[in-house]
Amino acid sequence: xxxxxxxxxxxxxxxxxxxxxxxxxxxxxxxxxxxxxxxxxxxxxxxxxxxxxxxxxxxxxxxxxxxxxxxxxxxxxxxxxxxxxxxxxxxxxxxxxxxxxxxxxxxxxxxxxxxxxxxxxxxxxxxxxxxxxxxxxxxxxxxxxxxxxx
Amino acid sequence: xxxxxxxxxxxxxxxxxxxxxxxxxxxxxxxxxxxxxxxxxxxxxxxxxxxxxxxxxxxxxxxxxxxxxxxxxxxxxxxxxxxxxxxxxxxxxxxxxxxxxxxxxxxxxxxxxxxxxxxxxxxxxxxxxxxxxxxxxxxxxxxxxxxxxxxxxxxxxxxxxxxxxxxxxxxxxxxxxxxxxxxxxxxxxxxxxxxxxxxxxxxxxxxxxxxxxxxxxxxxxxxxxxxxxxxxxxxxxxxxxxxxxxxxxxxxxxxxxxx
Numbered sequence: 182x183x184x185x186x187x188x189x190x191x192x193x194x195x196x197x198x199x200x201x202x203x204x205x206x207x208x209x210x211x212x213x214x215x216x217x218x219x220x221x222x223x224x225x226x227x228x229x230x231x232x233x234x235x236x237x238x239x240x241x242x243x244x245x246x247x248x249x250x251x252x253x254x255x256x257x258x259x260x261x262x263x264x265x266x267x268x269x270x271x272x273x274x275x276x277x278x279x280x281x282x283x284x285x286x287x288x289x290x291x292x293x294x295x296x297x298x299x300x301x302x303x304x305x306x307x308x309x310x311x312x313x314x315x316x317x318x319x320x321x322x323x324x325x326x327x328x329x330x331x
Numbered sequence: 332x333x334x335x336x337x338x339x340x341x342x343x344x345x346x347x348x349x350x351x352x353x354x355x356x357x358x359x360x361x362x363x364x365x366x367x368x369x370x371x372x373x374x375x376x377x378x379x380x381x382x383x384x385x386x387x388x389x390x391x392x393x394x395x396x397x398x399x400x401x402x403x404x405x406x407x408x409x410x411x412x413x414x415x416x417x418x419x420x421x422x423x424x425x426x427x428x429x430x431x432x433x434x435x436x437x438x439x440x441x442x443x444x445x446x447x448x449x450x451x452x453x454x455x456x457x458x459x460x461x462x463x464x465x466x467x468x469x470x471x472x473x474x475x476x477x478x479x480x481x482x483x484x485x486x487x488x489x490x491x492x493x494x495x496x497x498x499x500x501x502x503x504x505x506x507x508x509x510x511x512x513x514x515x516x517x518x519x520x521x522x523x524x525x526x527x528x529x530x531x532x533x534x535x536x537x538x539x540x541x542x543x544x545x546x547x548x549x550x551x552x553x554x555x556x557x558x559x560x561x562x563x564x565x566x567x568x569x570x571x572x573x574x575x576x577x578x579x580x581x582x583x584x585x586x587x588x589x590x
Contacts, residue, residue: 214351218351218352218355221355221356221358221359222355222358222359224358224359224361224362225358225359225361289477289478290475290476290477291475291476291477292473292474292475293473293474293475293476294471294472294473295471295472295473295474296471298470298471299350299354299471302346302350303350306343306346306347306350309339309342309343309346310343312339313336313339313340313343316332316335316336316339317336319332320332320333320336323332
């Protein structure tokens, strides 16, 4: 005979398995995208020391925050991690890209790449992501309040 | 609330994907951009300026167009100011396009030698700077700059002017021979006139003579200028030598003679 408590724990386990699988698939997809993009960025990585490390650090922190966010889905914590992810990307890009002006010396040649437009667009998308997280958090709190009222 | 959140979510993902793919392809495309500078050709303009014609070969086999390709060069005179500058601009270099350009740099040798007279006699090096700017994929400005040096060869290297002979020519006059020699190390052929004057003690012109100069690059020039001086003036005389060329005028070089 199956009790209601067993059903509940089964459902919880199933939900957690789904969460972990979803997070694992997402992480795998990000890693595959990175491997593909790394091939395109290889010439730049060869020229600019530290470029690959910069991308990898961004990717690792992003994936970790994304995994925690997915594992804590269904709770308010998820939205904090999603907001943290957006904020981290914005702050990291501002500092690593030297406010959009990227300078490098290669032998006696000085190379300057003006990435300000890229940075502005990335900031706007980051803000959009942050806004989404805030809206999700508001929606979540609203839903909880409604459930509590019912 | 769910629908706007979903829309924002889709829009954010799509924009990130677009930005990342576009940036990666734009950077990857730069590997297929070739820029080669050829050996400069040197010629003389009608205004007696030196024209350095630098062939530039540009190939863009990347994924995107390259806009605002500009090449600017400056050569400094060694005293902090610009001796020559040039600018070449291409508004757009299409994808898969190859372009042969000529970057023309005009150097006003007259001005340069007036500013630094030592360059007439001493081999040296002129420093300069080249800047290549472009807008990759028509949105990412990139600029590369480098300093360079141009060897400068002195047109009157090892200049020697001397009274090599002073002998009686006849009963009333002495014959003075002024020998002039130098090596033309400049990257242009030197043409012009070497002129010698002799003045008396009272500053009166006694005699003058001139000879043509024609020396090709890296060749020696030797000439003798004959002057005749009345014997009564011989006690104290002063020789002056001048050089007149399309690029510069130099003189007088004064050689005192007598007590």
